[in-house]
Amino acid sequence: MDTLETRELRYFIAVADELHFGRAAERLGIAQPPLSRAIQQLERRLGVTLLDRDRRGVSLTGAGEVLLQEGRAALDATTAAVRRTRRAGGADGPGDHRDRLVLAVKAGAFHELLDKLLDAYAAEPGAAEIEVLPSGTCEQEEMLRDGRADVALMHTPFNSLAGFESVELMTERQVAILPARHPLAAREMLSLAEISDVPDLPLARWARHGTYPPGPGPEVHDQTQLAQLIALGRTMTVFPESARTWLWDEHAAVPLSDAPLVSTHIAWPAHSRSRALAGLVRTASRL
Incomplete structure (x- = not known):
């Protein structure tokens, strides 16, 4: 069987994070025996050993390392799909279908650029509502991946743009x-x-x-x-x-004479097909 349930992924990721069945069960709010059985059933279905168990504790196998990485990405994608779908349906209930974009920005950075971008985009016909969501250092990546944000202003070399589409807006010391x-x-x-x-x-x-x-x-x-x-x-x-x-x-x-230059990019998930997002990116590119 080539399918996995989100429940199975959540169970496995909890055990992989804790490397302890008891702590993982407590984190999940379930008893330890059914958690152990669920992981054993998952291993049988996949035909691989995900966890090595001995008297010293629990450790990930090579296959377990792969599932941990891929499983996190899959759960993030599922969570992101739910959040973005709800936003697309309207923030104020089923009858409200106004476009809304959540823009993640690093708290305290590039006020002038952000002000120009928001003012220029608001003047566009049919502009969507923009919710600006300040975030901590390097949190914009996570917010894009898990759907808390639709688009972000990100800094390189501090933020990774891997897996995102982006346009460079400015470079500064x-x-x-x-x-x-x-x-x-x-x-x-x-x-x-x-x-x-x-x-x-x-x-x-x-x-x-x-x-x-x-x-x-x-x-x-x-x-x-x-x-x-x-x-x-x-x-x-x-x-x-x-x-x-x-x-x-x-x-x-x-x-600072020898600090690397910092480039500001507007970035968004590579698979996005949002017309409101495309309009915001066009406005940012013109700026």
Whole structure:
């Protein structure tokens, strides 16, 4: 049999993530015996061993690694289909069929570009309603893949455009954002090496997938917290130059001489056939 049920994929992914049947069962809200039986039945149907089980615990086989990767993508696609179908049917109920697009953007970035894009698109005949959804660092990819967003403004090299269609809109340099009263704020230019090891001003650490990179800097959850910590002289960060638009008087932005250039792209799922999305992309390309 060449078909899989979404329930089977959810069960397997939970076990593969936890590598423990008891924790996976608790996460799923079911008892452990039926979960174990479901995984065994899945292995028999597929004719492969997905999990190695011994007294030391549970580990993924090569086949299990493949199913974990492919299964995640399949569940994301199913979830995305449900979300986008509901949006296409109207946000306010079955009788409301207004076009609506969800645009994911990195919080605090490219205000000027976003304002121009939204104003220009709103002036187009038949323009759809645009819901702007600010997101954390690098979350736009996940939001496009799981259907929370229809389109996104993404940065390379920080965001991956793999699997998406995209159009490059602008390229800019990066700047260090630091307290205005700090001695480094008076510099005309800084290097990455110079800001990587400042004892009294460690780089902020952003969460990604629930974890933080190692280092002495504070753990930052959102832009407001970051702005306040910089103003208090507790941290600094690196952003594209367009972030100057949200700086406070207590902040300074100093260009970085050796940081890679950042390109902003408008990106969308490769399979999308939305006319509203096509119109937004055309407007963005003209800008």
